[in-house]
Amino acid sequence: MEEINRHAKADGRVKMDSDLSPQDKKDLDKFIKFFALKTVQVIVQARLGEKICTRSSSSPTGSDWFNLAIKDIPEVTLEAKKALGGQLPGIGRSMCVEISLKTSEGDSMELETWCLEMNEKCDKDIKVSYTVYNRLSVLLKSLLAITRVTPAYKLSRKQGHNYVILYRIYFGEVQLSGLGEGFQTVRVGVVSTPVGTLTLSCAYRTNLAFMSNRQFDRSAPIMGIIVDHFVDPPCSNQRPANMGHPCNYRAPDEEDGSPFAGVQDSQEVCTTSFSTSPPSQLYSSRLYYQPSAELCHPAANPNQALHAGKEGGVALAPVQPHGVDAHLTVEHTPNTPGSSGDDVGLSQSGEGKRDGGRRSDSPSDPVESLNEFTRKVGAFVNKPSSEITAASLDLPFAAFAPRGLESEEDDLMVQPPASPPCPSPLQASLHSQGSEGSGQQDDFVMVDFKPAFSKDDLLPMDLGTFYREFQNPPQLASLSLHISSQSMADDLDSLPEKLALYEKNIDEFDAFVDMLH
Amino acid sequence: MNCRSVVLEVTVEARQVEEAMLSLLHTILLHRSSGKFHYKKEGTYSIGTVGTVDIDCDFIDFTFVRISSEELDRVIRKAVSEFKDALSNSGSDGVGQISLEFYQKKKSRWPFSDECIPWEVWSIKVNVVNLANEQERQICREKVGEKLGDKVINIVEVINRHEYLPKMPTQSEVDNVFDTSLKDVQPYLHKITYQITDSLGTSVSTTMRRLLKDTLAL
Numbered sequence: 001m002e003e004i005n006r007h008a009k010a011d012g013r014v015k016m017d018s019d020l021s022p023q024d025k026k027d028l029d030k031f032i033k034f035f036a037l038k039t040v041q042v043i044v045q046a047r048l049g050e051k052i053c054t055r056s057s058s059s060p061t062g063s064d065w066f067n068l069a070i071k072d073i074p075e076v077t078l079e080a081k082k083a084l085g086g087q088l089p090g091i092g093r094s095m096c097v098e099i100s101l102k103t104s105e106g107d108s109m110e111l112e113t114w115c116l117e118m119n120e121k122c123d124k125d126i127k128v129s130y131t132v133y134n135r136l137s138v139l140l141k142s143l144l145a146i147t148r149v150t151p152a153y154k155l156s157r158k159q160g161h162n163y164v165i166l167y168r169i170y171f172g173e174v175q176l177s178g179l180g181e182g183f184q185t186v187r188v189g190v191v192s193t194p195v196g197t198l199t200l201s202c203a204y205r206t207n208l209a210f211m212s213n214r215q216f217d218r219s220a221p222i223m224g225i226i227v228d229h230f231v232d233p234p235c236s237n238q239r240p241a242n243m244g245h246p247c248n249y250r251a252p253d254e255e256d257g258s259p260f261a262g263v264q265d266s267q268e269v270c271t272t273s274f275s276t277s278p279p280s281q282l283y284s285s286r287l288y289y290q291p292s293a294e295l296c297h298p299a300a301n302p303n304q305a306l307h308a309g310k311e312g313g314v315a316l317a318p319v320q321p322h323g324v325d326a327h328l329t330v331e332h333t334p335n336t337p338g339s340s341g342d343d344v345g346l347s348q349s350g351e352g353k354r355d356g357g358r359r360s361d362s363p364s365d366p367v368e369s370l371n372e373f374t375r376k377v378g379a380f381v382n383k384p385s386s387e388i389t390a391a392s393l394d395l396p397f398a399a400f401a402p403r404g405l406e407s408e409e410d411d412l413m414v415q416p417p418a419s420p421p422c423p424s425p426l427q428a429s430l431h432s433q434g435s436e437g438s439g440q441q442d443d444f445v446m447v448d449f450k451p452a453f454s455k456d457d458l459l460p461m462d463l464g465t466f467y468r469e470f471q472n473p474p475q476l477a478s479l480s481l482h483i484s485s486q487s488m489a490d491d492l493d494s495l496p497e498k499l500a501l502y503e504k505n506i507d508e509f510d511a512f513v514d515m516l517h
Numbered sequence: 518m519n520c521r522s523v524v525l526e527v528t529v530e531a532r533q534v535e536e537a538m539l540s541l542l543h544t545i546l547l548h549r550s551s552g553k554f555h556y557k558k559e560g561t562y563s564i565g566t567v568g569t570v571d572i573d574c575d576f577i578d579f580t581f582v583r584i585s586s587e588e589l590d591r592v593i594r595k596a597v598s599e600f601k602d603a604l605s606n607s608g609s610d611g612v613g614q615i616s617l618e619f620y621q622k623k624k625s626r627w628p629f630s631d632e633c634i635p636w637e638v639w640s641i642k643v644n645v646v647n648l649a650n651e652q653e654r655q656i657c658r659e660k661v662g663e664k665l666g667d668k669v670i671n672i673v674e675v676i677n678r679h680e681y682l683p684k685m686p687t688q689s690e691v692d693n694v695f696d697t698s699l700k701d702v703q704p705y706l707h708k709i710t711y712q713i714t715d716s717l718g719t720s721v722s723t724t725m726r727r728l729l730k731d732t733l734a735l
Binding site: 052053055056058138142144146149153154187188 | 544552555563564569570571573580586666669672674676685701702
């Protein structure tokens with residue numbers, strides 16, 4: 001007698017699995033479940049920023065699903081199971097792993113979405129325990145290969161100092177809108193089963209210009225989070241598991257110790273190591289501009305894209321933004337094509353660009369921003385320096401935060417102003433406002449100061465901060481108003497005595513005056 | 518039986534030849550290798566576990582995944598190294614092709630030797646270019662990395678069509694389908710050959726055989 005399994009589908013139709021034995025059905029469900037879990041492991045591990053190495057074993061251990069040595073990071077499995085909620089990927093119920101990037105300032109961008117979907121096309125004749133299982137194994141191998149090929153892989157290998165890579169698992173409808181325009185899709189593979197065809201694919205962003213629809217919530221920067229996902233690998237040539245370098249950037253007002261501060265519940269950090277390699281030039285520049293020309297691939301020359309719309313004369317966007325004080329020697333940015341020494345130094349005056357946009361990696365900038373305001377009197381002042389209080393210095397670039405929150409329309413990160421044509425650098429420095437386009441008179445360009453030969457070690461008192469603070473020494477006490485007023489009071493007090501003395505000697509004075517005639 | 522044939526073409530600098538070939542050959546072998554079979558009684562068998570290793574290329578902005586087997590890696594490296602040497606000795610305009618052929622053995626009766634019937638051949642055509650300066654080389658690093666990524670996607674696409682694969686053999690037949698000489702993994706029987714066309718257009722054909730059991734069988 002044929003056993004008939006009925007499944008009620010979401011739309012009310014009934015599907016007959018008349019050819020699938022209960023054992024096969026049970027096996028198939030198990031295969032799909034563990035395939036989904038292993039898929040998540042492979043994707044997340046490929047975005048941890050480290051090379052993966054596992055050992056082959058000729059003796060089957062019985063615990064390696066699909067005959068592949070794929071470790072299980074417990075937290076990842078937990079997240080995956082939570083997202084699945086006891087269900088399996090099925091028709092209309094896709095399992096998605098979203099990989100995104102989050103900068104140290106809290107801005108984030110979706111990079112790719114991996115989808116495990118099932119459609120209705122069934123292959124009733126296929127053998128579950130053999131063919132389906134082996135094909136799922138091949139599909140996992142393909143996933144291993146493809147995860148190293150999409151653009152997010154290179155980004156994840158460079159994560160640490162400026163940004164981290166996050167993952168989010170969700171179940172249900174695939175959401176691709178966060179990937180920006182022109183995203184590409186790569187299909188990893190398909191496996192037919194008696195209940196449907198499983199498809200594994202990846203949609204990845206190609207436009208890596210910084211999108212900031214939701215980036216302006218001022219949540220605490222992500223960099224305070226360290227989650228150590230690694231377990232000890234069997235391979236002897238792999239570096240030890242606890243190699244995560246401690247995060248060396250924390251927002252001053254962030255509490256220590258809480259590992260998940262600032263992360264939404266549904267997201268988890270996918271990395272442990274924070275490398276000390278130089279910050280990614282790609283991202284330090286992309287944070288500041290939303291260029292009209294699109295960056296289609298990180299390998300494309302970011303400098304050229306960022307300079308779209310601007311004249312080449314003033315290299316406003318050095319890839320490593322080196323703020324230069326007008327009084328100081330100009331710094332060269334060798335990575336910026338076409339930049340000259342003069343250009344960099346005077347860029348702060350000329351363009352009136354996004355003042356918030358020059359945020360660099362250094363958190364020592366609050367003091368520097370204060371000094372910027374106090375020093376540039378006459379040419380650049382648009383806010384009295386009293387607005388900048390000591391309290392606001394606790395947050396980096398806090399001087400800009402209130403303004404940014406108040407009027408997003410004016411915020412230059414969201415609404416980039418049109419790039420004005422750049423005058424000659426010299427003219428730009430002397431006529432800072434005249435050379436700007438209209439409507440930008442109020443903008444003050446905050447340029448980070450990075451002194452030459454100084455390491456960006458983010459200590460509370462680094463060379464830049466030291467320099468800024470001691471550039472404006474306090475006035476001499478003897479010149480202060482208080483002292484001078486006191487001496488005048490003394491003079492006034494002593495006046496009657498002096499007058500009395502002079503009256504006593506009036507004859508002498510008269511004789512002297514007669515002598516002069 | 519028709520043999521499936523796939524041709525991939527890459528243009529690389531001379532110093533990138535080795536890594537480019539390794540990345541593609543290893544990607545193919547990753548998919549065409551299994552864990553070691555352990556046959557039990559009653560015709561059942563269990564399969565060993567296959568590990569993987571990420572390999573960063575030095576001359577290309579690319580990372581590929583290979584099977585975790587030093588033995589297999591040594592054999593592939595040896596073949597690629599010979600190909601690279603042959604290519605460089607052929608002259609600066611050399612074009613070459615390296616082929617990875619998967620085959621099955623069909624036992625014939627004495628006095629005829631066993632037949633090797635290919636079921637899948639991957640051919641990688643290589644064009645070697647010379648670059649003038651460091652900036653071009655840097656661009657080439659990235660571009661070749663992207664191209665290899667595209668090739669990996671092509672390879673995965675072909676493999677996931679799930680077209681013909683040899684049937685899983687019984688214990689007595691396993692050596693006709695798989696290479697059981699390695700101790701940790703079990704790739705399908707395969708051989709690597711290459712051809713070099715030098716700048717004069719004459720074809721210098723060299724065949725290199727992997728050390729297989731069948732060469733010793735007779």
